[in-house]
Amino acid sequence: MNMNDMISPTVKNIPPSGIRKYFDLLNEMKDAISLSVGEPDFVTPWNIREAGIYSLEKGQTHYSSNAGLIELRSEIARYMEYRFGLKYNPREEILVTVGASEAIDLALRSLIIPGDEVIIPEPSFVAYKGCALLAGAVPVVIELQAKDQFRLTPEALEKAITEKTKVVIIPFPNNPTGAIMTKKDIEGIVEVLKNKDIVVISDEIYAELTYEGEHVSIASYPEMKEKTLVINGFSKAYAMTGWRIGYACGHPCLIDNMKKIHQYAIMCAPTNAQHAAIEALRNSYDDVSMMVREYNRRRRLMVDGFRKAGLDCFEPLGAFYVFPCIASTGLSSDEFCEKLLMEEKVLVVPGTAFGNCGAGFVRATYASSVENIIEAMKRIKRFVDRHRGLHI
């Protein structure tokens, strides 16, 4: 038997990640600075870790209910209301998942009939397209533009919609661009979608990490509330990536169907981590604001660094990524990253990893120490100075 012939073509045809090779190089390198990993460098605040430890001490080592501890769902409901003005019934409208990642997968699998179209603005998080393909959907990509500050425009959305459109993904604040959608931007999108039978999956995992103005959820528009699934989680705001806790809030029918897949594939999110997440929602607000202030300072430092290196860099107002344009060096995104790593030992990720329209850009994360950022920016400037003109 040839195992390769046994693998489903849908899975086989998913291309391997373009960034793996850099990680292999990176691992062999001493004093390299990695600005490549999309997660906080902060360790989970101690009170949250301590709550996790305490829960183990108490012997809370069993399954929780499939949808998640009701105590946690109630805290999530409280949080969604006071933070974003969104009301959800914790018993029917909230599902605790293994990270936002699982919620994205469950939502698409629950909604997609093979052949349905899913609109995905790119550049964006790599999982949307992968999960859409696995669910049998046809991904329809909207190429976001630097000139629009990588925001989704009503015109572009309108153009992408067909009779087959089942789902639109709204990925803001955005990984990898750091773009956000203002209230006004969201209103434009609401106008396009409010009278259409299209489900919105709004990935708001970076909602806490915005640096100018408050995050606006598309679900906060009454016309949109029912048809929007809001996805959020603890990974980014609370520096809890390894705990694997996220959640989805939305229509009880959608949540209920997602829960069916969840209960067969996962059973429940880790109980221990759920107890820690309760503590996060109850008592970690100051830690979150401290981290947000720190990210904001690093953000300014990094944007300034890229601009001083002579690269065009639009101002990212959310998440923890900077997405400078490197076209002026005459290098492709891939070449830029590879040469930068080999010559200056700094790793950033090619924009193309997040969609073809990321060509000419790279993603650097400022979830790294101030010292690292200052040193990395020095190296990048040296690198750009050396290459500029060499390849054009």
Add this chain to the structure above:
Amino acid sequence: MEEILEVLENNSRLNCEEIAVMLGKSVEEVKDAIKKLEDEGVIVGYNTLINWEKTDREMVTALIEVKVTPQRGEGFDKVADRIYRFPEVKACYLMSGGFDLTVIVEGKSLKEVASFVAEKLAPLESVLSTSTHFVLKRYKDDGVIFEKKEKDDREAIVL
């Protein structure tokens, strides 16, 4: 400009240009603000936190609980002043509760600290009693954990 303090408290080696970028202010604004904070005695120094246990230098630290009689018109401040002027005294706090002053003293040896207490501190007129506790190990100082490994051991992941 509260935020300048937050930045400097964590890293006093950043220069004004870097701080200005980080806070989205001009270099002039940052310079002025820091000068003002220094003048007002909000910023009182720029120290380096050192874990002396990792060096060859012999050093012992003691925390001394001191009971004193406050002096008329001067309260505790006058006595405290007599005490904290000794260079051996690294810190001195007025306390509520069972004793009056906490005095933190550093010396090269147990003997040195003991003789400081016996010869300098205890004989002061207004000092009623002292109780000396030696520090055996320093886990955390000024918010910094000493034995923490600072290595970034995050594994690469595709996202």
